[in-house]
Amino acid sequence: MAITIVDTLYLIAIILFIVGLKRLSSPDTARDGNLIAAFGMGFAIVVTLVYPMEGNNNNYIWIAGGLLLGSLVGLIAAKRVPMTAMPEMVSLFNGLGGASTMLIAIVEFYNYPADQSLLSGQMITTDFALFVGCISFTGSLIAYGKLQGFLRDSWVLPFPKLINMVLLIAIIGLSIYLLNLPSLDFNYVLILLVLSLIYGITFVTPIGGGDMPVVISLLNSFTGLGAALAGLIYSNQVMLVGGILVGASGTILTILMCQAMNRSLFNVLVGGFTSTGPAAGGSREEVVKEASLADLAIQLKYSKKVYIVPGYGLAVAQAQHLCSELDNLLEAEGVSVKYAIHPVAGRMPGHMNVLLAEANVPYPKLIDLEDANKDFPSTDVVLVIGANDVVNPAAKEDPSSPIYGMPILDVELAKSIVILKRSMSPGYAGIQNQLFFGERSRMLFGNAKSSLQKLVDEVGNA
Amino acid sequence: MEALIQLLGDNLQMIYILVFAILLGTEVISKVPSVLHTPLMSGANAISGVVVIGAIILIRQAASDDYLVLILGFCGIALAMTNVVGGYAVTHRMLDMFKKKKKD
Structure with a gap:
């Protein structure tokens, strides 16, 4: 009787999750969607706290402490994080979820009766949950470190593929051995734990920082899978459905991101982005033209149509507000200003949209890749702010280039291109960009924020 | 193998739920405009x-x-709750920006 009521209440929570996710997929309803999903979670937690359970000791003090501590840390972290560091934050939160799955699996092993055979559905699931939780924990931390810049892409172990393969075989072998033991030996669980934690590190470390969004999305689906496995262990529907929803959504999102870069998931994971060939054209003696601020300001004011191509450099320099200021100044002069958003601009799909929305740039001004490319030939000036690989013509022209085949913004079709960049250093993919040497291209060197500030002042005065 | 069949048999209902949840998850998610990918992921x-x-x-x-289990469980709750509350709060912050702009 009690169980039927609990299951019915859980069903309500599940429906709230699904409706929440559904509403998150449209801009008008996204805010409600998030609140609905959050309410569903709160509801599921309350049901779990109060339902009658056989042999329970409740230990409510411990639960309350954990809930309170986690809520506090989560709220403070979410309030403090700057908008530019969102992807890292998501990665960090994701790792914590993975760590929780890992701890549950450890306790399940620890609690297992000593004299019983391990070869049961429950223990197979627990073993798998331990592995998935560990990868998502340490893998997310590495992804966080890479995006924060603590960890460099050049810090790679020798023979990463070999190490990963050996580790994976060792983990699978050990799992099979462990589950076939007549009784549990906890030492093997600890070895399995350590190996899985190391695997999370070696799995993510060789992947270039530019691919971290794909990795975070993948690890997000791992965490979902971990939660679903824990749901199987406890025969708990909310955990199962919630976890699987996240697992499925993470997988879809991962595939969408890979498609935007015209690469397969396999290609991202096995690598090839970081170490392919020398920087093409890097040694050639070519001259770039520098733009003068005054000329540029006047040129912008008398243009009909201006496109801004924002990239990670804009995000890092927190220059989105200045960007919008420049936009307003130019619009006041009757110039049409739009933004061309590459699907992988920034560090995550949609990252640029969020940043520009923060700076009050209206939705209709954000143009996606296909429409922007149709528009470039009739554009007077394109301002490329802190973007590089997404405007590199090598993706179309040079089959030996590591980014060959990736759809790019064809800014070279515009009448004039101005690139705001800190230096001539190559972008995330580590390759030179022929666009900078183009006939109609000019460079404006400097930090995106200070360059834009000067430009705004100049346009205001001119 | 026996264990596997046992697992399937014992959890048939859960497996039904699992399969439907996978189908539902891909269906709900696959129609999202790229603008919302970051908030959705969060x-x-x-x-x-x-x-x-x-x-x-x-x-x-x-x-x-059983203090070992209690302490590990406490950590598990705190870590997962950080993920939950932090995740929703960050998503809310991101979506707030879309709203502010809509009002103008």
């Missing part, structure tokens, strides 16, 4: 903190003097 990430429920069940079932 929101989905918050839902993956549902593992907090497992940690709560674990503590409720633990003996009152």
Whole structure:
């Protein structure tokens, strides 16, 4: 009787999750969607706290402490994080979820009766949950470190593929051995734990920082899978459905991101982005033209149509507000200003949209890749702010280039291109960009924020 | 093999739910405009903190003097709850910006 009521209440929570996710997929309803999903979670937690359970000791003090501590840390972290560091934050939160799955699996092993055979559905699931939780924990931390810049892409172990393969075989072998033991030996669980934690590190470390969004999305689906496995262990529907929803959504999102870069998931994971060939054209003696601020300001004011191509450099320099200021100044002069958003601009799909929305740039001004490319030939000036690989013509022209085949913004079709960049250093993919040497291209060197500030002042005065 | 069949047999209902949830998850998610990918990822990430429920069940079932389990469970709740609350709060912050702009 009690169980039927609990299951019915859980069903309500599940429906709230699904409706929440559904509403998150449209801009008008996204805010409600998030609140609905959050309410569903709160509801599921309350049901779990109060339902009658056989042999329970409740230990409510411990639960309350954990809930309170986690809520506090989560709220403070979410309030403090700057908008530019969102992807890292998501990665960090994701790792914590993975760590929780890992701890549950450890306790399940620890609690297992000593004299019983391990070869049961429950223990197979627990073993798998331990592995998935560990990868998502340490893998997310590495992804966080890479995006924060603590960890460099050049810090790679020798023979990463070999190490990963050996580790994976060792983990699978050990799992099979462990589950076939007549009784549990906890030492093997600890070895399995350590190996899985190391695997999370070696799995993510060789992947270039530019691919971290794909990795975070993948690890997000791992965490979902971990939660679903824990749901199987406890025969708990909310955990199962919630976890699987996240697992499925993470997988879809991962595939969408890979498609935007015209690469397969396999290609991202096995690598090839970081170490392919020398920087093409890097040694050639070519001259770039520098733009003068005054000329540029006047040129912008008398243009009909201006496109801004924002990239990670804009995000890092927190220059989105200045960007919008420049936009307003130019619009006041009757110039049409739009933004061309590459699907992988920034560090995550949609990252640029969020940043520009923060700076009050209206939705209709954000143009996606296909429409922007149709528009470039009739554009007077394109301002490329802190973007590089997404405007590199090598993706179309040079089959030996590591980014060959990736759809790019064809800014070279515009009448004039101005690139705001800190230096001539190559972008995330580590390759030179022929666009900078183009006939109609000019460079404006400097930090995106200070360059834009000067430009705004100049346009205001001119 | 026997264990596997046992697993399938014991959890047939759960497996039904699992399969439908996979189908539902891909269907709900596959129609999202790329603008909302980051908030969606963050929101989905918050839902993956549902593992907090497992940690709560674990503590409720633990003996009152089994401090190792209690401490591990406490950590499990705190970590997963950070994921849940932080995830929803960050998503809310991101979505707030869309709203502010809409009013203008």
